[in-house]
Amino acid sequence: MKVKPRDIDRTLQSPPGAIQVFLLFGPEGGLVRERGETLARSLVPDPDDPFAVSRLSEEDIKSDPAGLADAMSALSLTGGGRLVRLRLSGDSPAAAAWLKDFEAGAAPAEARLVIEAGDLKKGSRLRKLAEEGKRAAAIACYAESGGDILAFADQLLGEENLTLAPEARALFAPLIEGNRQLARAEIEKLILYHGTAQQRGGEPGVITREDIAEVCAAGGEAALDQVVDPALLGDPVSADRGYARALSAGLSPVGVLRALQRKIDQIDVAASAGGDPGALARAGVPRFGPPADLFRQQSRLWTGRRLDHARKLAFDAERAVKRSGAPVEAIVGELLIRIARGAQSARR
Template sequence: MVKPSGGSIDRLLKSPPPEMRVFVIFGPDSGLVRERAQILSQAIAGDPDDPFNVTRLSDEDIKSDTAALADAMAAMSMMGGERLVRVRLSADSAPVARWISEFEAGSMPAEGRLVVEAGNLTKASKLRKAAEDGKRSAAIACYEDNARDLIALAEESFQAAGLSLAGEARHALAGILEGNRELARSEIEKLMLYKGFDGGEVTLEDLAAISTESGDAALDKIVDAALCGEPGEADQQYRRALDSGASPVAIVRALQRRIDQIERYHQLGGDQAALARAGAPRFGPPAQRFQAAARAWTRTRIARARDIAFETERAIKRSGSPAEALAGETLLRLARAASPQRTR
């Protein structure tokens, strides 16, 4: 039974023991789940996106093919190196839990290692229990960072970039970093890019400038139009972004981030306080647009939207189809699904 905590988690992620074959990373902080899964995957495979040694599976893959996970874990490396299977789930998964239990019992082969990203699994979860009970499996919980943790994360990043944080800016920065780990890192990176690489101090003026000059505004317009059920507006904003040099992959990832925010908003109660904790817009028209999208994508529907966005990114990376067409088709598909006529 391996349930690492504190500093032992970082050590496990960066240098996973060879005898550990299964890692279930779960918790309410979806950004931290993804970050830890990426660090661990890189430690295992070197390149987490290597098409030869890395296999990605989703909820739909496992539901549609009961042998998909077993086949992927039994496959041997064609090019040498460590094999890795990455599974992203939106909830508990009995098939994955069953595979882990059978692997621990010695009836399932594992040529590679398995990294599972899941949501907030309860103690009664079959998947969590299978990982916690196994001798060659680890269950890694990802809970919300508090303000002190987030400021420490920011200062560590600033220090590596030759920057420091002004004392009077600490409290304001804690408010900006509210939300999950992924969103916090995004804000930290914006500040570092804004300050450049000549060193210096991050001040209140810098925080104000970043809050009004977000480079994600154009992507937000596309994503909000799609998730609010406005196909025409989504297509128009998408074309403008492409003409300005935006990457289809960046747009799909912005879509994924917004979907994660909506799901987290619902999980946290769907009220005003949940906006801040989900890392969503909190004031004015952006907050109104977010809440409109959240009404269209209820808690029961949002998981399907995530699967669609995830499959689109995977298709862009693996197929010969134009990335622009795949991303555009996904935006229109979600916009039609979210239109008032379809959600009544």
């Protein structure tokens, strides 16, 4: 079925039991990813549980066309519900073939499936099958207005008893407009900067214009680029030196980690949207000149499984730094070296 825009939030928060396959698609890659995460949290207790969640990439089902069927028919090892997450850049004959068999009752399914795809046109076979299916739902993800993104920011900040001052709101809107996933990253940095409601003892907090300039992409980005860019280009020596300078200048290791995660997301968003200047704009990176050329170099090194692995390494590092007493500086430093070595390997 085709989910109407007014029903999307309700579907993500309370997925209908009769629907087993969810296709998220559209030109707004950040929103596709964000809604995929929301849906995953609604479908399984822990979206990061490897026993409950299987992750597949486009390369996985290209190299093994039966991989999706195998993942969907596998029984749960723990007795609970299972989820399969499939990430695509566009239409997929293998995924469409499985979905056609599933709707016809010829493909067993012991799990629910969330597909995150690129901008599928109306003639796309996968999109057509999901929109016309009885046990599948198609959810289109198009660019949101500035008001929609600010409402999203207010929601996340409100959960931590934080509000945006009027002048901060005016500065913040252009930084986050057009990409839900990048917006979440910037909002989480502000929450980390101010502290969670629990860390503040429940006291309300107000985010000022100065906070935005200090914490978000407009402030401190150049210093963080001196760490993140060499790592993603395969220069561990420069990345390590930049990291040492960043720490000496007062930047936090967590800030460096967030910058790396943001750049990984930008590479993914740009690639999903086609990699042209318009795609770079949607990813929130420069479209022309040396900065754009640098980003394209990074994008050529980080594709497919390699990019997925980089995201997993960053996620594992984030989990590690949240543990009490964790050596945060060392964890992030080791992550940067591993990323740089991965880029070195890709360049050979």
